[in-house]
Amino acid sequence: MTAETETNSNLSTVDHLVVEIRRMILTGRLVPGQRFSLRALASELGVSFIPVREALRSLESQGLVISRPGRSSVVAPLDPVDLRSIYRIRLRLEPEIAFRSCELLTPDDVDRLNELITQFSDESKGIDDIYDAHHDFHLELLRPAASDWDLRILENLWHAAERYVRLAFAERDFTPGEHQRRECSHRQLLEPFRAHDPDRAAHALREHLLANERLAEQSLLKMGADVVAAT
Structure with missing residues (x-):
């Protein structure tokens, strides 16, 4: 696998995770204010920690997730x-x-x-x-x-x-x-x-x-x- 192919594959995984985690939030599987472990979420989704972290950064920019360095992430409350x-x-x-x-x-x-x-x-x-x-x-x-x-x-x-x-x-x-x-x-x-x-x-x-x-x-x-x- 070339570096370019690996990069594209990783981007595809991140994009897929953004859609999947967003759907978990929108459907209430992850409820407003809920804390969750990135590693536990990665295990549930059957992927490594790194693409989940990247996906959560994208979801944070959409106001759906609050990331706290060194701590678990939180589903953004409804406000x-x-x-x-x-x-x-x-x-x-x-x-x-x-x-x-x-x-x-x-x-x-x-x-x-x-x-x-x-x-x-x-x-x-x-x-x-x-x-x-x-x-x-x-x-x-x-x-x-x-x-x-x-x-x-x-x-x-x-x-x-x-x-x-x-x-x-x-x-x-x-x-x-x-x-x-x-x-x-x-x-x-x-x-x-x-x-x-x-x-x-x-x-x-x-x-x-x-x-x-x-x-x-x-x-x-x-x-x-x-x-x-x-x-």
């Missing part, structure tokens, strides 16, 4: 201050990109977005697949006008926000008709983009984000102090 910060930045970036993106979307782009929306209520899909489709929908909605830097920043924000979104919809996820309702709401969100109406598109996305933020805040309040970060 209403963090929630408001995440959405404050999203509300500045996403409507502005939406304003420009809606005039750049092609008919093929709209077909792809409709295909993703259909997956929200696909009974053959697991809940993780549905959230993946939701992530991809928002990515493809903004991609035509988003720079590489926009996408780097948004990916981190979306991953950080997903914990709060999952919390907000945890009870509803298994309510009959909920995923059809979400499919309908996203079709309504897509409509001004299809019509190439920048003002309506930016406004619709802003209202969509505000509604999700409100639901997440309500869920945090309902859970109480157990998952709220200590100040």
Whole structure:
């Protein structure tokens, strides 16, 4: 194996671990505030210590993990201050990109977005697949006008926000008709983009984000102090 092949293999392992550990956090296998040993996690995942450490550095940059040198790592607590910060930045970036993106979307782009929306209520899909489709929908909605830097920043924000979104919809996820309702709401969100109406598109996305933020805040309040970060 050449040095380049070994490096690419290591990067692939780290990328895979980022996805796997992130999913463990998002699905609650690793709960907010939980301490965990890097070596124990590496053993559970069947890999060496080094790629796990690299993966955790990436997850720390996404606000999902807190690393403490010489001590166990911690799953970042759910914090209403963090929630408001995440959405404050999203509300500045996403409507502005939406304003420009809606005039750049092609008919093929709209077909792809409709295909993703259909997956929200696909009974053959697991809940993780549905959230993946939701992530991809928002990515493809903004991609035509988003720079590489926009996408780097948004990916981190979306991953950080997903914990709060999952919390907000945890009870509803298994309510009959909920995923059809979400499919309908996203079709309504897509409509001004299809019509190439920048003002309506930016406004619709802003209202969509505000509604999700409100639901997440309500869920945090309902859970109480157990998952709220200590100040």
